[in-house]
Amino acid sequence: MGKGDKKTRRGKIVNGTYGARRKRKADKKPVVAGGSGAKKKK
Numbered sequence: 001m002g003k004g005d006k007k008t009r010r011g012k013i014v015n016g017t018y019g020a021r022r023k024r025k026a027d028k029k030p031v032v033a034g035g036s037g038a039k040k041k042k
Helices: 009-015
Strands: none
Touching: none
């Protein structure tokens, strides 16, 4: 269990792949203040 093992996190880092043991970072979208952005009536 180490750098050559494709099922471990370390093995995936060395191999440059992703999977259940090494998730990709989710892009955090900034929350826009002010709500849904619906058009306001005049």
